Amino acid sequence: MDKTRTPKSTRKVYTQNEVMQASLAYFKGDSLAATVWISKYALKDSQGNIFEKSPDDMHRRIAAEIARIESKYANPLSEEEVFNLIKDFKYLVPQGSPMTGIGNPFQVASLSNCFVIGNDDSDSYGGIMKIDQEQVQLMKRRGGVGHDLSHIRPKGSPVKNSALSSTGLVPFMERYSNSTREVAQDGRRGALMLSVSINHPDASDFIDAKMDQGKVTGANVSVRIDDAFMKAVKSDSVYTQKYPIFSDNPLYTKEIKAKELWGKIIHNAWKSAEPGILFWDTIINESLPDCYADLGYKTLSTNPCGEIPLCAYDSCRLLAINLLSYVKEPFTKKASFDFDLFKKHVAAAQRxxxxxxDLELEKIDSILEKINADPENEEIKRVEKNLWLNIQHKANEGRRTGIGITAEGDMLAALGLRYGSQEGIEFSEKIQKTLAIEAYRGSVNLARERGAFAIYDSEREKNNPFVLRLKEADSELYYQMQEHGRRNIALLTIAPTGTTSLMTQTTSGIEPVFLPVYKRRRKVNPNDKDTRVDFVDEVGDSWEEYVVFHHRFKEWMLINGFDVTKNYSQEEMDQLVEKSPYYKATSNDIDWLSKVRMQGRIQKWVDHSISVTINVPNDTPEEMVNQLYMKAWEAGCKGVTVYRDGSRSGVLISNSEKKEEVKEVQLGAFPTKRPQVLEADVVRFQNSKDKWIAFIGLIEGKPYEIFTGLVDDEDGILIPRWVTDGLIIKNKNDAGMTRYDFQYKNTRGYKTTIEGLSHKFNPEYWNYAKLISSTLRHGMPIDKVVELVGSLQLDNESINTWKNGVARALKRYIVDGTEAHGQKCSNCNSENLIYQEGCLTCNDCGSSKCG
Known part of the structure; x- marks a missing residue:
């Protein structure tokens, strides 16, 4: 049982200010890291009382619990030894759920980061509803969930109920997606992965679901692609889909042109970053758990981020090793990697x-105890209870672990190796190979001390490619494993380390640095002293600009004698980067095909999978996405996702409405012929001391054209302040030239028309307005139009003020929940921004900036 149920009255409660001050000192003034730790990982009860003053307290909590488990076994690690491994986020970094849940008596939740659930081959409504309830039950305990839909019969198949034929996959995708969005996890949303086999006859509908339906906003989607399909794509031949999938006696078959369906995958991935690709034969052929498929370990799907392929009711806990900490004399010509210490710590990490x-099994006991004590009747509790019993069985029998790495980008820079170079790729592979060998050695040693996982059978694994690579690399380890077995059925992964990398103050996972240096703004209050004003925004607020360095870039500067206190110009910053090991090594610099090759090389030494996204510019052609996906398959990657900058805008909508998508489809990729009369909104705002007005013509509520300028311009716009809408009418003057008039109804209901709207404002404003109106008429998503307007490099202050006004006027039409790309929160520097009621809102710290 969980031994951590200490009464709240015995714990010291800290104020928010005490915790913030202690955390800022811990993170050396890094307010973002401090805020993330306090909000996500500091020990709290349901009333918000905080019981840990700094991450040292958290690490003590975790170390005490791990040492308690260690004491049950031979050769135990002491609490101090464990603490020294995890303190300061320096060496071993448990990921989210373990960091939050270990030793936490206030939360009845799992320590597992991810789960997969499944239904065998049941496609009944009862089976489908059971999965729906199971995913909700897991998400409320902090788990991310994946499951596969290949068992659901295709659209149009006969069914023995009143419907007569099946609706296919897509309605159930929407059901599972909606359930996910309903589940709150301490302020978070549930995370879901839905997958389907390309062999399923509804695969095409699945691939289009997030494009055409606009409803599956609560799930990531990935397609399981087999080698036969890929070969059919390369040879441009026919591929046969079946239901049940890959059946020798299918109930339904469908012949398709593989290349056409592949083209749809490529187009959709290019346009919306989904679906992701799972190269299923590679996953299954390389999988050690699938050597035990007949015993319940057949891999069905992956977790939401794709790095852990799992069988039904299995789970995984994640831990990352901070690679930067093993570089001796970093950022110097004497830099080297401490392989001896690394090997020692890998063994400790596996332990x-x-x-x-064991701690997770205690947590599951607590969950089951709570379920049994709940007042609902047994019939209601049965699904949840059986779910956790199944998960408990798999965790105890297979004892799966998920050891990965973080700070790959910083490690390479500290060694003087350029990320993506041949030398860099080879060294990264060497690191991962060492990690794999030492983790498996650690698991074999644990089998000697604690016993092998219950169903270990060396005969089943003898032809597994991963095991054969281990045998070739270290035959002594292989024969020791044959003799003693190993403690864990599978061991390794590379997961995203988003928030934890903020606390390690390093690059994330195997990703390169995003930007080594950039400028940030701080608002200047009227009473502030000893500040300078570098920028005044459109609402008149003053801002001071200052340089922000990536933590390890700053470390490079200090070691190499550069002044970190200087306020560098952009030219000086560029020159600094050119001198550093981060030059040509940012996420925008990396050759994408090199990154795929690197992933393939590393994947050979990861028994699960790797979560990695290939970021490409907005103007990347579809053919490049095709090459990247094809190269990923050829390189032996297990999965791949390509994200084209800005590609999700106007497609992924986080609220339940799909207005933005519908309008974009209706406007299409070509200009819609302008009706003679358009409904219009009138928007007023103030930039600095100037009063502005905008007339925005609408088609079905979406901006189609814009006229804007100063209210008190020379010709002037005489319109009452109460007028908020009207009509924009396209007419011709006596000379046959087109003009645009604005018409509104006065308080008595009489129509009033302002003629020549397009000539009422500064001609320069009108010329730019025509350009912007053209982008609106072509169906460009509103948030991208706002970004375009903001990026215009205009000559004088007046026209730049106009530019800001246009952006403010258009922001109110961005659908709530639309992701904002290429911008950072001015409060916490997070990139997790969305538009809400026309304002940029940060999902991480909650701050909002309008205008």
């Missing part, structure tokens, strides 16, 4: 991860 499984 700690096995201990966390």
């Amino acid at each position: 700690v991860m096995d201990d966390i499984i």
Whole structure:
């Protein structure tokens, strides 16, 4: 049972200010890291009382619990030894759920980061509803969930109920997606992965679901692609889909042109970053758990981020090793990697991860205890209870772990190696190979001390490609494993480390640095002293600009004698970067095909999978996405996702409405012929001391054209302040030239027309307005139009003020929940921004900036 149920009255409660001050000192003034730790990981009760003053307290909590488990076994690690491994986020970094849940008596939740659930081959409504309830039950305990839909019969198949034929996959995608969005996890949303086999006859509908339906906003989607399909694509031949999938006696078959369906995948991935691709034969052929498929370990799907392929009711806990900490004399010509210390810590990491499984089993006991004590009747509780019993069985029997790495980009820079170079790729592979060998050695040693996982059978694994690579690399380890078995059925992964990398103050996972240096603004209050004003925004607020360095870029500067206190110009910053090991090594610099090759090389030493996204510019052609996906398959990657900058805008909508998508489809890729009469909104605003007005013509509520300028311009716009809408009418003057008139009804209901709207404002404003109106008429998503307007490099202050006014006027039409790309929160520097009621809102710290 969980031994951590300390009464709240015995714990010291800290104020928010005490915790913030201590955390800022811990993170050396890094307010973002401090805020993330306090909001996500500091020990709290349901009333918000905080019981940990700094991450040292959290690490003490975790170390005490792991040491308690260690004491049950031979050769135990002491609490101090564990603490020294995890303190300061320096070496071993447990990921989200373990960091939050270990030793936490206030939360009845799992320590597992991710789960997969499944239904065998049941496609009944009862089976489908059971999965729906199971995913909700897991998400409320902090788990991300994946499941596969290949068992659902295709659209149009006969069914023995009143419907007569099946509706296919898509309605159930929407059901599961909606359930996910309903589940709150301490302020978070549930995370879901839905997958389907390309062999399923409804695969095409699945691939289009997030494009055409606009409803599956609560799930990531990935397609399981087999080698036969890929070969059919390359040879431009026919591929046969079946239901049940890959059946020798299918109930339904469908012949398709593989290249056409592949083209749809490429187009949709190019346009919306989904679906992701899972190269299923590679996953299954390389999978050690699938050597035990007949015993319940057949891989069905992956977790939401794609790095852990799992069988039904299995789960995984994650831990990352901070690679930067093993570089001796970093950022110097003497820099080297401490392989001896690294090997020692990998063995310790495997030990700690096995201990966390025991802690998870205690947590599951607590969950089952709570379920049994709940007042609902047994019939209601049965699904949840059986779910956790199944998960408990798999965790205890297979003892799966998920050890990965973080700070790859910083490690390479500290060694003087350029990310993506041949030398860099080879060194990254060497690191991962060492990690794999030492983790498996650690698991074999644990099998000697604690016993192998219950169903270990060396005969089943003898032809597994991963095991054969281990045998070739270290035959002694292989024969030791044959003799003693190993403690864990599978061990390794590379997961995203988003918030934890903020606390390690390093690059994330195997990703390169995003930007080594950039400028940030701080608002200047009227009473502030000893400040300078570098920028005044459209609402008149003053801002001071200052340079922000990536933590390890700053470390490079200090080691190499550069002044970190200077307020560098952009030219000086560029020159600094050119001198550094981060030059040509940012996420925008990396050759994408090199990144795929690097992933393939590393993947050979990861028994699960790797979560990695290939970021490409907005103007990347579809053919490049095709090449990247094809190269990923050829390189032996297990999965791949390509994100084209800005590609989700106007497609992924986080609220339940799909207005933005419908309008974009109706406007299409070509100009819609302008009706003679358009409904219009009138928007007023103030930039600095100037009063502005905008007339925005609408088609079905979406901006189609814009006229804007100063209210008190020379010709002037005489319109009452109460007028908020009207009509924009296209007419011709006596000379046959087109003009645009604005018409509104006065308080008595009489129509009033302002003629020549397009000539009432500064001609320069009108010329730019025509350009912007053209982009609106072509169906460009509103948030991208706002970004375009903001990026215009205009000559004088007046026209730049006009530019800001246009952006403000258009922001109110951006659908709530639309992701904002290429911008950072001015409060916490997060990129997790969305538009809400026309304002940029940060999902991480909650701050909002309008205008």
